[in-house]
Amino acid sequence: MSNTVSASTLVLAAIRERVAALHTATEPESAPAVDDVPAGTGSEAGSDLGADGGSSVTVPAAEDETPDDEPVRAAGGPDGPGGPDVERLAEALADLDAVLTGFASLIEGGELPALRAELSWARSTVEEARALDGTIELLEDLVEDLDPSLRQGPVEARIGIVVTARAAERRDAVTAMLARPEWTSLVAHADQLVLTAPISGRKPKNAPRVLARALADADAAAREAAAAAVPDTEGADRAGATRLDPVAAAAHTVAATARVARGVLGKQARRLGDAAAALATTTEECRRSGSVTHWLVDLADLAHRAGEPSFSYGVLHAEATARREAADEALAGAVTAYTRPKLRKWLADAS
Numbered sequence: 001m002s003n004t005v006s007a008s009t010l011v012l013a014a015i016r017e018r019v020a021a022l023h024t025a026t027e028p029e030s031a032p033a034v035d036d037v038p039a040g041t042g043s044e045a046g047s048d049l050g051a052d053g054g055s056s057v058t059v060p061a062a063e064d065e066t067p068d069d070e071p072v073r074a075a076g077g078p079d080g081p082g083g084p085d086v087e088r089l090a091e092a093l094a095d096l097d098a099v100l101t102g103f104a105s106l107i108e109g110g111e112l113p114a115l116r117a118e119l120s121w122a123r124s125t126v127e128e129a130r131a132l133d134g135t136i137e138l139l140e141d142l143v144e145d146l147d148p149s150l151r152q153g154p155v156e157a158r159i160g161i162v163v164t165a166r167a168a169e170r171r172d173a174v175t176a177m178l179a180r181p182e183w184t185s186l187v188a189h190a191d192q193l194v195l196t197a198p199i200s201g202r203k204p205k206n207a208p209r210v211l212a213r214a215l216a217d218a219d220a221a222a223r224e225a226a227a228a229a230v231p232d233t234e235g236a237d238r239a240g241a242t243r244l245d246p247v248a249a250a251a252h253t254v255a256a257t258a259r260v261a262r263g264v265l266g267k268q269a270r271r272l273g274d275a276a277a278a279l280a281t282t283t284e285e286c287r288r289s290g291s292v293t294h295w296l297v298d299l300a301d302l303a304h305r306a307g308e309p310s311f312s313y314g315v316l317h318a319e320a321t322a323r324r325e326a327a328d329e330a331l332a333g334a335v336t337a338y339t340r341p342k343l344r345k346w347l348a349d350a351s
Contacts, residue, residue, distance in 0.1 A: 004204055005204055005207060005263070005264065006201055006202050006203060006204045006206075006207055007106065007199075007200075007201030007202075007206065007207045007210040007211050007214075007264075008106065008199040008200060008201045008202045010207070010211070010260050010261070010263070010264070011099070011103045011106055011107070011199050011201070011260060012194075012197075012199055014099050014103075014256075014259075014260045015096070015099055015100070015193065015194055015197075016194050018092065018095045018096040018099055019096065019190045019191065019193070019194050021091075021092040021095065021096075022092040022093065022096055022187070022190060023187070024088075024092070025084075025085060025088040025089040025091075025092040026084065026089065026178060026187075084171070084174050084175060084178060086126060086129045086130050086133060086170075086171070086174060087130060087133065089126055089174070090123075090126045090127060090129075090130040093119060093122055093123050093126055094123065094127075094249075094252055095256060096119065096190065097116070097119045097120075097123065097249075097253075098249075098252045098253040098255070098256035098257070099256050099257070099260065100112065100115065100116055100119070101116070101218070101249075101253045102214055102215070102217075102218045102253045102254070102256055102257030102260070103199075103214050103257065103260070104116075105213075105214060105217070106199050106200045106201050106210070106214065107193070107197055107199055108197065108198045108199065108200060109192075109193050109196060109197030109198065111189040111192050111193045111196075111197065112193065112197070114185075114189055115186065115189040115190060115193060118182060118183075118185060118186035118189065119186065121182060121186075122177060122182075122183065122186060125173055125174060125177045126174055126177070128170060128173070129170035129171065129173065129174050131287065131288070131291065132166055132167065132170045134284065134288040134291075135288055135291045135292055135295060136163050136166075136167065138288055138289065138292050138320075138323075139159065139163075139292050139295060139296075140159075142292070142316050142319055142320060143155065143156055143159060143316065145319070146312065146315065146316060150311070150312055150315050151312050153303060153308040153309040153310075153312065154308065155303075155312045155313070155316075158299065158302070158303055158306075158308065159299065162295075162299065162302070207264050208264055208265060208350060209350065211260070211261035211264055211265055211269075212261070212265060212347055212350035214257055214261070215254070215257050215258060215261055215265070215269060215272070215347065216344075216347045216348075216350075218250070218253045218254045218257045219254055219272065219276075219344055219347065221250045221253070222247070222250035222251050222253065222254045222276060222279070222338070223338070223339055224250075225246040225247045225249075225250040225251075226247050226250075226251075226279065226335045226338065226339065227335075227339075228243070228246075229243045229244055229246065229247045244283050244286060244287050247279070247280075247283050248280050248283040248284060248287075251276045251277070251279040251280035251283065251338070252276070252277075252280045254272065254273065254276035255273045255274075255276040255277040255280060257273075258270065258272050258273025258276065259273055265350065268346050271343065272343055272344060272347075275334075275337055275338045275343060276338060278334050278337070278338070279331075279334045279335065279337075279338045281334075282327065282330045282331045282333075282334040283331060283334075285327045285330065285331075286324070286327040286328060286330075286331045288327075289320060289323045289324040289326075289327045290324050290327075292320045292323075292324075293317060293320045293321055293324055296313050296316050296317040296320055297313075297317065299313050300313035300314065300317070
């Protein structure tokens with residue numbers, strides 16, 4: 001393949017694929033009939049919610065909010081009825097951003113700086129909603145595994161109220177983002193990039209060197225981000241999740257760059273990409289488990305102010321803390337595996 005396919009051809013194909021995925025992710029879905037949507041699933045389900053990416057719960061305990069029934073969930077899951085597919089949209093944005101970052105040195109189009117700025121803006125909203133989905137999933141797993149004999153008070157219903165409120169808030173934020181002119185501009189710049197952007201690296205014989213250089217640059221950025229973040233993970237406070245964001249983004253860029261290049265660079269690029277993908281996954285688990293611990297502290301306080309027992313939240317917090325510690329260890333192991341010199345020593349010669 002390296003003798004017949006140029007780097008520019010591979011990069012352009014990758015951009016086209018990801019722009020197409022972006023369009024697919026925003027296609028409208030069918031909304032259920034009004035009669036099928038339970039009451040109380042909109043943003044009115046809660047108030048005064050913190051804009052913190054889902055790391056805390058700040059819903060005041062009102063008398064009419066005290067749960068006495070089954071858990072309350074937004075219809076259709078976190079995205080709500082007819083809402084955007086947050087997971088698919090987040091993946092489309094992240095994949096496009098990763099390819100543009102990994103091969104920025106080859107893309108000469110004037111739309112690139114504006115598009116990357118718009119992607120950063122969009123991802124800040126969508127990733128908050130995606131992080132919330134992950135937090136909710138882990139929180140529900142913890143509640144499901146809780147021994148019934150340890151449940152004191154309406155734990156599931158209390159969590160359901162908060163989940164519904166936060167899910168509606170994040171869903172509405174993503175929906176509002178898709179209606180803004182900045183989103184229209186993002187899509188237009190992405191389409192224009194596919195149609196007109198000149199991409200260097202047009203000679204097939206230079207493809208291995210060009211692709212290896214791009215992968216080496218992405219790899220260097222990922223190793224730098226990981227080295228800076230890992231000492232801060234153990235016992236990190238709420239700001240710790242922010243320190244992990246650059247690691248996840250840089251690792252995803254390496255994985256995406258390697259995916260484009262592995263047809264030319266072979267199994268060594270695939271191995272580096274797999275290690276980067278594993279690093280990104282463990283980083284996400286670390287952020288998610290940390291977020292749940294903060295949620296449970298706030299939920300216990302919320303229950304206490306409502307006159308409900310808070311013992312069960314302490315049990316859940318202990319389990320969440322154990323998961324966070326395990327995630328910290330897994331992250332340290334993933335960083336060690338990713339930074340092994342053997343994994344990338346071939347890059348120096350290839351680039």
